[in-house]
Amino acid sequence: MSQRVGIEVSIALAEAVKMANADVIAAYPITPQTHIVEHLAELVADGELDAEYIPVESEHSAMSACMGSSAAGARTFTATAGQGLELMHEALFVASAMRLPVVMSVVNRALSAPISVWGDHSDVMACRDTGWIQIFTENGQEVVDNTLCAFRIAEDNSVLLPIMVHLDGFHLSHVIEPILMPEQRYVDAFLPLNKYPLPLDPAKPVAMGDFAPPSIYTEMKWAQEKNLQKSKDTILKVWEEFNGIFGRQYKPVESYRCDDAKILLLTMGSYSETAMTTIDKMRNKGYKENVGLLRLRLWRPFPHDELREAIKNADVLIVLDRALSFGGLNGPVCMEIKAALYNEAIRPKVVSFVGGLGGRDITVADFEEIITRGIDIARNGSEQEFEMFGVRE
Amino acid sequence: MENYSIYVPKLITKKENFAPGHRACIGCGEALAVRLAFKAIGQNVIVINATGCVEIFTSQLPYTSWRVPWIHTLFENTAAVASGIEAARKAMIRKGVIKDTNTKIVAIAGDGGTIDIGLQALSGAMERGHDFLYICFDNEAYMNTGIQRSSATPFGASTTTSPAGKSSFGQFAWKKDMPAIAVAHNIPYVATACPSYPFDLMEKVKKGLEVKGPAYIQVLSVCPTGWGCAADLSIKVGRLAVKTGIFPLYEVENGKYKMSIDFPGLRPITEYMSLQKRFRHLKPKMLEQIQQKVIEKYEELKEKAAACEYNCQTVLED
Amino acid sequence: MGKSENELTWKELEVGGIVTEPGNASQYKTGDWRSQRPTYDFNKCLKCGICQIYCPEGCVNQNNQGYFEADLYYCKGCGICSRECPTFVITMKEEE
Numbered sequence: 001m002s003q004r005v006g007i008e009v010s011i012a013l014a015e016a017v018k019m020a021n022a023d024v025i026a027a028y029p030i031t032p033q034t035h036i037v038e039h040l041a042e043l044v045a046d047g048e049l050d051a052e053y054i055p056v057e058s059e060h061s062a063m064s065a066c067m068g069s070s071a072a073g074a075r076t077f078t079a080t081a082g083q084g085l086e087l088m089h090e091a092l093f094v095a096s097a098m099r100l101p102v103v104m105s106v107v108n109r110a111l112s113a114p115i116s117v118w119g120d121h122s123d124v125m126a127c128r129d130t131g132w133i134q135i136f137t138e139n140g141q142e143v144v145d146n147t148l149c150a151f152r153i154a155e156d157n158s159v160l161l162p163i164m165v166h167l168d169g170f171h172l173s174h175v176i177e178p179i180l181m182p183e184q185r186y187v188d189a190f191l192p193l194n195k196y197p198l199p200l201d202p203a204k205p206v207a208m209g210d211f212a213p214p215s216i217y218t219e220m221k222w223a224q225e226k227n228l229q230k231s232k233d234t235i236l237k238v239w240e241e242f243n244g245i246f247g248r249q250y251k252p253v254e255s256y257r258c259d260d261a262k263i264l265l266l267t268m269g270s271y272s273e274t275a276m277t278t279i280d281k282m283r284n285k286g287y288k289e290n291v292g293l294l295r296l297r298l299w300r301p302f303p304h305d306e307l308r309e310a311i312k313n314a315d316v317l318i319v320l321d322r323a324l325s326f327g328g329l330n331g332p333v334c335m336e337i338k339a340a341l342y343n344e345a346i347r348p349k350v351v352s353f354v355g356g357l358g359g360r361d362i363t364v365a366d367f368e369e370i371i372t373r374g375i376d377i378a379r380n381g382s383e384q385e386f387e388m389f390g391v392r393e
Numbered sequence: 394m395e396n397y398s399i400y401v402p403k404l405i406t407k408k409e410n411f412a413p414g415h416r417a418c419i420g421c422g423e424a425l426a427v428r429l430a431f432k433a434i435g436q437n438v439i440v441i442n443a444t445g446c447v448e449i450f451t452s453q454l455p456y457t458s459w460r461v462p463w464i465h466t467l468f469e470n471t472a473a474v475a476s477g478i479e480a481a482r483k484a485m486i487r488k489g490v491i492k493d494t495n496t497k498i499v500a501i502a503g504d505g506g507t508i509d510i511g512l513q514a515l516s517g518a519m520e521r522g523h524d525f526l527y528i529c530f531d532n533e534a535y536m537n538t539g540i541q542r543s544s545a546t547p548f549g550a551s552t553t554t555s556p557a558g559k560s561s562f563g564q565f566a567w568k569k570d571m572p573a574i575a576v577a578h579n580i581p582y583v584a585t586a587c588p589s590y591p592f593d594l595m596e597k598v599k600k601g602l603e604v605k606g607p608a609y610i611q612v613l614s615v616c617p618t619g620w621g622c623a624a625d626l627s628i629k630v631g632r633l634a635v636k637t638g639i640f641p642l643y644e645v646e647n648g649k650y651k652m653s654i655d656f657p658g659l660r661p662i663t664e665y666m667s668l669q670k671r672f673r674h675l676k677p678k679m680l681e682q683i684q685q686k687v688i689e690k691y692e693e694l695k696e697k698a699a700a701c702e703y704n705c706q707t708v709l710e711d
Numbered sequence: 712m713g714k715s716e717n718e719l720t721w722k723e724l725e726v727g728g729i730v731t732e733p734g735n736a737s738q739y740k741t742g743d744w745r746s747q748r749p750t751y752d753f754n755k756c757l758k759c760g761i762c763q764i765y766c767p768e769g770c771v772n773q774n775n776q777g778y779f780e781a782d783l784y785y786c787k788g789c790g791i792c793s794r795e796c797p798t799f800v801i802t803m804k805e806e807e
Contacts, residue, residue: 023481024477055521056473057517064477065476069477070477071474074490160726198725198731200439200462200463203494205459207459207730208729209442212454215717216454218721219721219724223722412736413741414737414739415736415739417767420791424768425765453716455716455724456730456735457730457735627767
């Protein structure tokens with residue numbers, strides 16, 4: 001049902017969008033997203049994908065065109081990165097509040113200034129509260145699989161929310177990996193046609209995007225929040241169905257060698273692969289503590305229950321953020337995790353690191369240092385609320 | 394009023410695609426312009442509305458004044474949203490997902506939403522050649538937020554952000570020539586209109602709908618609240634904007650200029666300006682400067698039309 | 712008539728706040744805004760409909776005799792119809 005090919009992750013992603021038979025792609029080029037949209041433009045130009053490719057004049061217009069397309073009932077895709085995501089910022093809130101199931105790949109990139117085309121999670125963290133479902137991926141296979149799942153989840157009539165599928169710039173987007181490319185007929189079975197319930201159509205006029213006086217704004221926002229929370233049920237169901245057909249299971253929080261682990265590291269995105277190697281290495285060489293890894297896949301809606309379950313036996317939880325929350329207590333993910341655990345009767349010590357900014361590597365040896373330093377901080381304290389890993393003093 | 398057109402209103406559809414009960418100010422020229430435009434457009438349309446007066450006064454949850462499909466998302470992106478809808482329908486028709494119903498795509502916005510903050514999205518959509526009609530309802534300032542100047546505000550007008558004062562004569566720049574910018578995109582149809590000339594407006598809207606590709610129409614919409622004129626003078630003030638040459642009515646079809654109405658002699662601008670509070674502070678010298686500029690611009694326009702070898706027709710007489 | 716914005720609960724809202732009843736704003740009464748009302752001397756009326764064309768509310772309709780008359784449920788009393796009527800049928804009178 002699948003064929004394994006060596007392929008650049010960006011190209012594989014574009015092929016997944018083709019398999020999903022998207023109707024409209026509206027995108028503006030930005031490094032490191034370009035290979036995705038170039039390949040999509042090529043697929044459309046070659047007649048391999050029957051879609052309209054709108055080469056818009058900005059990311060703001062990309063998201064705006066996507067909103068229009070989605071409201072008209074079309075399957076809609078875009079991709080962006082870093083500054084592009086921030087230029088869309090205003091429109092992101094509208095897409096989710098108006099319940100328009102746009103699928104967007106975000107090739108995570110650091111934010112200016114200074115300008116940097118390389119990867120970190122500054123862009124996504126700035127868009128945390130936009131009301132989008134957000135899924136992190138770690139390798140090319142996960143990118144392809146979750147792009148397909150994203151259409152299915154977004155367009156499910158119980159969800160109708162836009163989704164960001166995150167992949168790290170360059171470290172993931174530009175590498176060539178062996179990927180099992182699903183066969184079209186299985187994709188067709190998994191992904192039904194988009195059926196937006198109330199599209200813009202003269203046969204049945206609707207008004208979308210009315211303004212709300214104070215007497216109804218709260219109800220609108222609560223309905224949106226309840227819906228996003230509830231979307232987790234569908235996300236889990238879709239991942240399960242995907243597993244049934246393709247044999248690969250995804251979870252909101254993935255555990256790696258955690259069963260007996262008292263020391264947990266938590267990462268998001270492609271650096272998790274390196275972190276896994278570190279866990280293996282430390283365990284193989286008989287490190288004095290049992291270490292394990294948690295990978296947070298579902299960023300929004302935040303999987304509180306799964307996280308609490310995953311850490312219940314741990315003494316120490318070390319969180320690596322790839323973004324700063326300027327003037328904040330910790331990295332943004334760490335703050336969220338602390339908040340999720342604060343009311344738990346038994347909870348681990350939580351240690352915050354920020355690192356891997358602007359594309360800087362974190363190696364296996366680096367992760368080992370993070371873990372040992374994290375244990376030290378958990379037991380003996382630190383003068384700082386969080387530490388900036390690898391910074392030259 | 395023009396005698397010959399006295400019985401013409403009967404020929405116009407009674408169907409209102411724009412329901413009464415909207416919350417526009419008393420005597421709103423923009424509400425009238427929208428109402429007339431959508432009489433011409435009919436029901437087979439999808440409307441994309443920028444944030445602004447029209448959006449606010451026709452939509453308040455859980456109500457709508459629209460009897461046609463309508464969407465509002467943001468302020469500056471109206472043309473981009475229209476691009477997406479147009480492309481979506483094109484793709485879905487081609488793929489057999491929906492039927493080809495020849496549904497028109499009409500984007501509407503104010504002057505701020507078009508000529509200031511929405512210019513980039515509009516330029517992009519016109520350049521890409523989407524098949525849509527864009528109507529700018531130009532009331533010459535940010536009326537919805539409280540009469541702040543835009544780049545469409547005329548020279549000398551006092552607004553809340555270009556107030557006349559001891560060391561200010563009001564708006565310090567000449568009105569941006571948006572129709573010329575639209576023409577520079579080489580689109581098939583550009584026109585100006587005013588609801589004081591309802592049949593001309595409706596004709597142009599129909600033309601704009603029928604052309605393949607982008608069409609741009611700028612409609613002068615008198616705003617009694619923002620301009621400081623009596624509500625019942627809305628139509629008269631619009632008529633004077635045209636007759637003074639301040640807002641000439643013309644069309645540009647495939648780059649060819651054509652005057653819609655020409656007058657043997659233009660009325661002095663003071664006839665127009667004296668009815669409005671926003672110009673009341675202007676001294677004779679300043680009025681003279683404006684008068685010169687208006688004549689100059691009007692002559693330029695007429696020359697363009699003449700150069701296009703079109704006869705200037707007197708469509709409507711005094 | 713559906714529930715107003717003060718009554719609707721979050722569960723009753725349509726997906727994304729979409730309004731599915733076209734033109735339901737016509738339930739909203741704008742006639743309350745009026746400080747003057749149009750009055751008619753139909754003897755002078757040509758039934759030309761210019762008052763209807765120029766009405767920003769779109770609330771002028773033909774009555775049983777074919778005369779054009781504003782619907783006072785919506786008429787905001789702007790006076791445009793009175794100003795533009797070629798035969799001076801319409802006089803604006805202060806509301807009591």
